[in-house]
Amino acid sequence: MIEARGLVKKYGSKTAVDGVSFTVRPGVVTGFLGPNGAGKSTTMRMIMGLDRPSGGSVTLNGKPYASHRSPLTEAGALLEAKAIHPGRSARDHLRALATTHGIGDRRVDEVIDMTGLTAVARKRAGGFSLGMGQRLGIATALLGDPKTLILDEPVNGLDPEGVLWVRNLAKYLASEGRTVFLSSHLMSEVALTADHVIVIGRGKILADVPVSEFVDDGGGSVRVRTPDAARLVEVTSADGVTVTADEPGLLQISGLDAQRIGELAAEHRIVLHELTPQASTLEDVYMELTSDSVEYRTEAPSAHGAAAAPAAPAAADDVLSGSTQGDAR
Amino acid sequence: MSTATAPATSAPTSPSIPKSAHVSFLGAVRSEWLKLRTLRSTWWIAGLTVVIMAGIALLGTWSLSTFIDTDPEGAAQAMGVMPNGAEFATSGSLFGQLVLGVLGVLVVTNEYASGMVRSTFAAVPRRTPVVLAKVVVLTLISLVTSAVAIGASALVSMPFFDTLDVTIPMDSADTWQILGGVAVFLTLIALMSFGFGLILRHTAGAIFTVVAIAFVIPLVLQAFQTDLIQNINKFLPMNASTAFTTTTDAGAAGMELLDPWVGFAVMVAWAVVPIAVGTVLLKSRDV
Known part of the structure; x- marks a missing residue:
């Protein structure tokens, strides 16, 4: 101890x-x-x-x-x-x-x-x-x-x-x-x-x-591009599944893995254009958390900021209770 | 592993670690001795001390014994300085001190240079026992090295003693004051060097300081024959030790010296004060 x-x-x-x-x-x-x-x-x-x-x-x-x-x-x-x-x-x-x-x-x-x-x-x-x-x-x-x-x-x-x-x-x-x-x-x-x-x-x-808490909320998010977004939201909606729409036809689904989303889409004959499990969102949480406190920063700020934007907020809000305001948002 | 969720309350200890294992001063001494003897540099320095001191004794007696044939008067004058054979056997101490000084410095600065010091103080976090343990092992190795070096010097210079008409009278107190005094003096210089290493934590800086104090400054000051400067010079290690290890006035080469035991006390102070200051600093500093 x-x-x-x-x-x-x-x-x-x-x-x-x-x-x-x-x-x-x-x-x-x-x-x-x-x-x-x-x-x-x-x-x-x-x-x-x-x-x-x-x-x-x-x-x-x-x-x-x-x-x-x-x-x-x-x-x-x-x-x-x-x-x-x-x-x-x-x-x-x-x-x-x-x-x-x-x-x-x-x-x-x-x-x-x-x-x-x-x-x-x-x-x-x-x-x-x-x-x-x-x-x-x-x-x-x-x-x-x-x-x-x-x-x-x-x-x-x-x-x-x-x-x-x-x-x-x-x-x-x-x-x-x-x-x-x-x-x-x-x-x-x-x-x-x-x-x-x-x-x-x-x-x-x-x-x-x-x-587990640090990772949970951000983890398991999947980006789905489909012309039939409304129906896909309907068939995937369940307890513990959150869906956000960043732009028309582009969904961010967490709580289901890519395999399950694909199966559901096939079952209901929904066309998918993209089905991408999001890269390590915990890394994004960490990045956002420490973005204000990095001692030596490289001058390429847009790259991770943009990537982090869609996935991180949910997790960051829960875990941090607003203790830092990441510049990603 | 289902046990992962219900961890044991206290970790098991390896059976090869005795239950009574704890940090101790004796342990620290053993550790420092092991550290000292497992570095090649220790043995190089010890060997070099012996070679240099014996070499200087050999050169001194040999050149004087040839001198005596060609210029008996000059030789007799030089001989007056060293009527006791023991002084030939210790004539290399001025250089021997520098080599042992390097050992004293390295005992501590090599730990800082390599980062070993972090392991050392993680094992003995109270720090002062490490200093004292280093003092113990450095004292022992310096005394033994000095004794061997003086013995070797006596051996190589003895063949010339007949020509020079000197002996090392073993039944004379003077002989033992010279031989023992020089061995102690060399050891005290090693300890003083250790003290400066402790304060400066940097090999080059500490060696520079030691060479200046033990060698350069006393020689430079000799050029200034004013009372004030000569009074200062008396207290520098070279002259303070000469006061003890020279049994005749002639040995002072015309220089005024301290009383033998005062000189001895001054020498001890030269070793004790830097170590004490270094220890106080060590206790408050980051490693």
């Missing part, structure tokens, strides 16, 4: 984390989502006692990290920046950390095995690829078999197999009753891995909701 209360971090006049409060519960994977520079890494470093908060507090199971008798079994962290000396072997790196807690080589070899590093464990870490370095970082986090895992962008640099492995690992660790706090700037990554999501932008919490 991680509890942050009014956590603030200032670097000179710049406020990286601006009074955030949140709770990360055990037993589920909590995603920490936000654009680059939103304050994710800073928050995580403060949890681990590496950065001193300028205000507020953060505790792990009721105590600041440094106050625990056995910090490594309390929490393990993979932090974004490399935290490994390149001249030391992976195994010696892990042994050096384990020995601070009187943890023996058996556990070291166990995490080496778990992270698939056995073949390179005695090689100098400086020669590791990005993916292997990331695995060693995860091995470091797992070393004390901690109750809380803090993973900053854990899938960075991993190959598809590694990405899948991290997802399953995070879910498995949470299912064991551990607290898993995982950051990403990719909505899709969080949607696939996390049960709960905390969205941060410009140092402020923008949303703190179950992923």
